[in-house]
Amino acid sequence: xxxxxxxxxxxxxxxxxxxxxxxxxxxxxxxxxxxxxxxxxxxxxxxxxxxxxxxxxxxxxxxxxxxxxxxxxxxxxxxxxxxxxxxxxxxxxxxxxxxxxxxxxxxxxxxxxxxxxxxxxxxxxxxxxxxxxxxxxxxxxxxxxxxxxxxxxxxxxxxxxxxxxxxxxxxxxxxxxxxxxxxxxxxxxxxxxxxxxxxxxxxxxxxxxxxxxxxxxxxxxxxxxxxxxxxxxxxxxxxxxxxxxxxxxxxxxxxxxxxxxxxxxxxxxxxxxxxxxxxxxxxxxx
Amino acid sequence: xxxxxxxxxxxxxxxxxxxxxxxxxxxxxxxxxxxxxxxxxxxxxxxxxxxxxxxxxxxxxxxxxxxxxxxxxxxxxxxxxxxxxxxxxxxxxxxxxxxxxxxxxxxxxxxxxxxxxxxxxxxxxxxxxxxxxxxxxxxxxxxxxxxxxxxxxxxxxxxxxxxxxxxxxxxxxxxxxxxxxxxxxxxxxxxxxxxxxxxxxxxxxxxxxxxxxxxxxxxxxxxxxxxxxxxxxxxxxxxxxxxxxxxxxxxxxxxxxxxxxxxxxxxxxxxxxxxxxxx
Numbered sequence: 001x002x003x004x005x006x007x008x009x010x011x012x013x014x015x016x017x018x019x020x021x022x023x024x025x026x027x028x029x030x031x032x033x034x035x036x037x038x039x040x041x042x043x044x045x046x047x048x049x050x051x052x053x054x055x056x057x058x059x060x061x062x063x064x065x066x067x068x069x070x071x072x073x074x075x076x077x078x079x080x081x082x083x084x085x086x087x088x089x090x091x092x093x094x095x096x097x098x099x100x101x102x103x104x105x106x107x108x109x110x111x112x113x114x115x116x117x118x119x120x121x122x123x124x125x126x127x128x129x130x131x132x133x134x135x136x137x138x139x140x141x142x143x144x145x146x147x148x149x150x151x152x153x154x155x156x157x158x159x160x161x162x163x164x165x166x167x168x169x170x171x172x173x174x175x176x177x178x179x180x181x182x183x184x185x186x187x188x189x190x191x192x193x194x195x196x197x198x199x200x201x202x203x204x205x206x207x208x209x210x211x212x213x214x215x216x217x218x219x220x221x222x223x224x225x226x227x228x229x230x231x232x233x234x235x236x237x238x239x240x241x242x243x244x245x246x247x248x249x250x251x252x253x254x255x256x257x258x259x260x261x262x263x264x265x266x267x268x269x270x271x272x273x274x275x276x277x278x279x280x281x282x283x284x285x286x
Numbered sequence: 287x288x289x290x291x292x293x294x295x296x297x298x299x300x301x302x303x304x305x306x307x308x309x310x311x312x313x314x315x316x317x318x319x320x321x322x323x324x325x326x327x328x329x330x331x332x333x334x335x336x337x338x339x340x341x342x343x344x345x346x347x348x349x350x351x352x353x354x355x356x357x358x359x360x361x362x363x364x365x366x367x368x369x370x371x372x373x374x375x376x377x378x379x380x381x382x383x384x385x386x387x388x389x390x391x392x393x394x395x396x397x398x399x400x401x402x403x404x405x406x407x408x409x410x411x412x413x414x415x416x417x418x419x420x421x422x423x424x425x426x427x428x429x430x431x432x433x434x435x436x437x438x439x440x441x442x443x444x445x446x447x448x449x450x451x452x453x454x455x456x457x458x459x460x461x462x463x464x465x466x467x468x469x470x471x472x473x474x475x476x477x478x479x480x481x482x483x484x485x486x487x488x489x490x491x492x493x494x495x496x497x498x499x500x501x502x503x504x505x506x507x508x509x510x511x512x513x514x515x516x517x518x519x520x521x522x523x524x525x526x527x528x529x530x531x532x533x534x535x536x537x538x539x540x541x542x543x544x545x546x547x548x549x550x551x552x553x554x555x556x557x558x559x560x561x562x563x564x565x
Binding site: 175177178180181182183184185186187191195196199200202278281282283284 | 397
């Protein structure tokens with residue numbers, strides 16, 4: 001093989017001005033990019049399947065159709081009954097949830113600053129996290145009576161442990177460089193936790209808050225099936241229970257749908273937006 | 287060999303002298319017989335053994351050595367993150383006990399910038415966290431510093447959108463904005479590509495000339511040590527001990543290929559590898 005030396009060259013580069021660097025996608029593709037459109041398609045598909053299944057079964061008492069349920073849901077929504085019940089449930093839920101979250105923050109802040117706090121957290125979570133909140137309800141009723149306090153007690157229990165675990169795991173995952181950076185600026189104690197650890201661990205904390213929310217919601221509905229919210233004024237769980245007793249199966253489904261809808265609303269409106277303006281914007285979560 | 291003798295041996299100064307007159311410069315950091323140890327599960331490992339050196343005001347002092355010689359640990363000890371098991375570290379006549387904003391650290395890792403803060407907020411963060419300046423003044427100084435490192439256009443960008451070199455520039459701007467007594471740099475350019483690294487070394491020298499900050503720089507690159515430093519402390523591996531202290535003020539990026547540069551580089555090479563042959 002002969003080795004010929006190829007000539008060298010240099011060239012002057014003109015600025016690129018006539019080339020478009022951006023093109024827009026077709027409308028259908030852009031719509032499908034929206035998560036909400038894809039999710040709505042899934043829900044529509046499920047509703048259609050339900051309708052077909054209910055028509056095949058043809059038994060209103062066991063499985064009312066989707067349209068019947070929608071009608072019952074619409075009627076009770078308009079009469080204000082569902083909104084009232086949901087309001088009672090959500091108000092109670094928020095109280096328990098916020099209290100539980102505050103306690104979880106305290107416990108984890110203690111756990112990152114002292115060795116005793118760390119042992120306290122790990123012992124308490126491994127003891128109480130596996131314990132279903134509902135199992136504590138009989139005890140709570142004994143202590144706090146038939147009312148709001150008992151429900152808040154089980155709600156706190158259902159939020160506190162999973163959230164504390166997630167937050168603590170998040171704190172432990174904070175990169176060493178960031179920690180040293182924070183100490184370099186002279187940050188200590190609570191300021192260190194709030195300015196360095198919490199924002200850095202936010203992806204884990206947010207997922208803990210989501211899990212805590214789901215647990216709390218579940219616990220509340222289950223607890224309300226026992227005895228309503230506070231004496232005489234029941235929430236959504238009570239609404240479901242009562243309608244089952246009276247064999248209004250379509251209303252039972254309407255109650256279940258309300259539970260699902262509120263869950264979805266909070267997921268997308270609260271948690272997804274929170275994620276969008278924080279961890280996604282910062283690039284710490286995709 | 288005394289430091290004086292070594293200074294006589296080093297090649298003649300080039301026209302690009304950045305040397306602070308040695309007689310006038312005051313001693314800023316004193317490291318006196320410092321041994322550093324760290325504990326693994328089974329052993330206590332000695333990282334450095336009775337290391338002593340002195341950094342003068344306005345100097346660019348480089349800690350150079352093979353990996354595992356404890357140079358990063360020494361820097362962290364001066365930063366106050368590790369306390370020595372033996373000896374002491376003095377800054378401006380006061381013993382170092384804990385981290386503080388008078389010794390700003392630039393790390394090698396790109397994740398040293400809090401991802402939840404924009405570039406501008408990142409530079410302002412230590413100024414506010416240490417309560418040095420009020421918000422308005424901090425903003426002004428941070429914007430000023432960002433202009434100096436050429437990132438004024440990225441003030442409102444989040445760190446994850448920047449390249450590695452830009453992140454390191456932000457970290458340097460953040461440290462310099464604090465006007466620290468000494469700027470500690472722990473292999474700040476080691477994770478950068480070769481071309482960016484060269485640019486950053488040049489920019490660092492320009493910034494140093496403007497800010498007249500005392501610089502303590504850790505590296506494992508002989509070339510980088512000669513270019514960035516004006517004085518080099520050579521550490522032996524496992525545990526780190528002082529092997530030599532050399533001058534490098536006569537070298538910069540302009541005379542990188544010069545015979546004098548090669549001679550000094552080969553001398554360092556010999557000092558490092560003789561050690562390795564012996565152990």
